Amino acid sequence: xxxxxxxxxxxSKTIHIEEWxxxxxxxxxxxxxxxxxxxxxxxxxxxxxxxxxxxxxILEIGxxxxxxxxxxxxxxxxxxxxxxxxxxxxxxxxxxxxxxxxYPELISTKYKEEFYTIHDSTWxxxxxxxKNFSIIKEQKLFEHIADNSKYDIVYFDAFGARVQPELWxxxxxxxxxKAMKSNAVLVTYSAxxxxxxxxxxxxxxxxxxxxxxxxxxxxxxVKR
Numbered sequence: 029x030x031x032x033x034x035x036x037x038x039x040s041k042t043i044h045i046e047e048w049x050x051x052x053x054x055x056x057x058x059x060x061x062x063x064x065x066x067x068x069x070x071x072x073x074x075x076x077x078x079x080x081x082x083x084x085x086i087l088e089i090g091x092x093x094x095x096x097x098x099x100x101x102x103x104x105x106x107x108x109x110x111x112x113x114x115x116x117x118x119x120x121x122x123x124x125x126x127x128x129x130x131y132p133e134l135i136s137t138k139y140k141e142e143f144y145t146i147h148d149s150t151w152x153x154x155x156x157x158x159k160n161f162s163i164i165k166e167q168k169l170f171e172h173i174a175d176n177s178k179y180d181i182v183y184f185d186a187f188g189a190r191v192q193p194e195l196w197x198x199x200x201x202x203x204x205x206k207a208m209k210s211n212a213v214l215v216t217y218s219a220x221x222x223x224x225x226x227x228x229x230x231x232x233x234x235x236x237x238x239x240x241x242x243x244x245x246x247x248x249x250v251k252r
Contacts, residue, residue: 033128037241041129043093043121048191052092052121054217056242059095059134061217064240066096066183069248070215071103074181077211083110085178087207089170089195090185091115095131097163098143102136104160112154113163114179120167123147170200175207182208184216189223196223202230208251219245 030046038057045051054061074084088096097113104111126147132140142157149155154164170186182204186195194200196218204214216223219236224247228234232249239246 031125033125038134040095040131040134043125048187050187050191052090053095054240054243057240058093059099059131061240061243062095062099065215065217065246066185067099067103069237069246070181070183070213071100073215073248074213075107075109078180081110083112084180085112085209086114086181086183087173087175087179087204088113088115088183088185089204090187091117091120091165092185093121093126093129093131094143094146095129096183096185097146098131098139099135101142101146101158101161102139105139105158108160110160111162113161115163115165116170116173117165117167118169120151120165121147170195171203173203173207177207177209179208180212182212182214184214184218189218189220196220196226198226198229201226201232205230205232205251210251212251214249214251215246216249217243217246219243219247223247 032044033041034044036042036055036058038060040058042051042053042058132143145157151165151167156162189196224234227249233252235248236245
């Protein structure tokens with residue numbers, strides 16, 4: 029597939045897949061979307077519900093450019109919050125594409141080295157990136173995830189249902205539900221009715237929240 033780097037509405041870059049007319053992040057702002065959906069309504073919401081100093085485990089569905097992981101690392105250091113991060117990606121982004129992305133320059137040059145260490149770290153091996161942030165990147169299809177009651181938060185950032193509807197089904201969300209602990213939180217940029225119904229059908233409690241810039245809504249699902 030033809031891929032090119034494009035600049036989004038907040039000045040941050042993302043990868044555009046021409047055949048699908050689909051991007052790894054919102055064209056209205058990659059960083060804005062990640063901060064709003066995954067940090068504000070995922071990580072920060074969850075941390076507000078638990079006692080301090082408890083280690084948190086995060087699963088990202090669609091590791092992609094590493095933007096969500098990078099923002100999470102920075103937040104972990106800022107709050108002195110221990111985070112164990114798992115990023116699942118079937119088709120890793122190429123090194124030459126990573127080098128063009130401008131996230132450290134726009135977000136924090138202080139953690140530029142950590143951004144590249146995240147990408148340079150060996151797949152299938154847990155690596156300590158900073159004092160409070162460890163990551164393991166797993167190269168596999170989402171349907172091959174077999175974890176049980178392991179994660180506190182899921183960043184569900186797969187390509188949209190328009191181009192990959194098979195990733196937004198009851199089958200996939202049942203795998204997510206099984207992988208999550210009680211009271212764990214799943215957040216996603218999607219607010220499609222079919223996604224909402226699939227999440228609800230496997231047992232999640234659903235909230236429809238205000239979306240990131242230029243998007244009306246997003247979803248947060250909680251496993252009770």
